[in-house]
Amino acid sequence: MADQSPNTSSQSTTDHGSSPNLTLFLVVGNHPGMALTSVHLTDSNYLSWSINIETTLMAKSKVGCIDETLVKLPEGTPEFNQWRACDAMIRSWLRNSISANLQEGFVYVNSTRELWLRAKEKFGQANGVLIYQLKAQIGDLKQGSDMLTTYYTKLEKLVDELRIIEPGAKCKCDKCRHEIDKVLARIYERDYLVQFLTGLNKIYQPIKNQILMMDPLPTVNKAFAMLLQVEKQNTHIVPVDLKAFNVVY
Structure with a gap:
């Protein structure tokens, strides 16, 4: 009789009962030196910059890292390391999409979401x-x-x-x-x-x-x-x- 147990090598689940989140996967060619847009953030173009960033992240299925629909996973869960690697990569992309004279203000942020909110708070006008x-x-x-x-x-x-x-x-x-x-x-x-x-x-x-x-x-x-x-x-x-x-x- 054939073994009917789940194939754990191809069908894994998290502690939350969901299938692996495709948003967390990075493809070949992704590297920290990439920029998300040719429009770099300055002190006067936040609106157009943020739209370009959101559009690019949507195309990459990564917008959840800035709008918080992809929440930080608890340490110790199977996907935590994958989440951390993905978030660090996107954080690097965001920093590379900021003008050089402004980048120093974003070096010590701990997450993509924190960087996104700081940029909005500093440069998003009322x-x-x-x-x-x-x-x-x-x-x-x-x-x-x-x-x-x-x-x-x-x-x-x-x-x-x-x-x-x-x-x-x-x-x-x-x-x-x-x-x-x-x-x-x-x-x-x-x-x-x-x-x-x-x-x-x-x-x-x-x-x-x-x-x-x-x-x-x-x-x-x-x-x-x-x-x-x-x-x-x-x-x-x-x-x-x-x-x-x-x-x-």
Whole structure:
């Protein structure tokens, strides 16, 4: 009769009754000298840096080490050494993703989670201050000497950052019939479009007028595509065939 006992070499469990946590495994090629992102932490870019770090760790199935969904395992458990090695590796990656002049402040942290929280405490601005700064920058942004794509990319980055720290309001009604979320999203998109058009140089005035007379208004991405077509003509502003953009009057 065949032995029906579990194959302990391929199917082990922890004291918590779970299978080995794949998050703890390090693959060939992982080493402490790696950096998680080319965007290094400075005293002024915490938001974009933290988003890059989270995205990279999600791709590596290691984000649990910073959001504490992967808790420190008790010493003496079968997976403790594996957890310690994994945490030390990610801690090294995080330090390597910090500007050289700031790294000394993170040498003596004892865990990835502690490093993450210290970076947030030191360089993550209060939401009120950051919202004020972003809205001021968005309001002041003008195309000036920038190409259209450069100007739009600058605005897009600021608006995306604002959306992260100031998400739109949500209706909490069960099976809401008011469609408040959709209404607010349309208002947000309209304001974004108006801000984009406001910052454009005067040479775009004819096509700006065309866009503003459309009903419904296009999304800001469609408006950008229309204006980009004009810029590529590289001579003078002429009316654009709006039918090419599937715009309904």
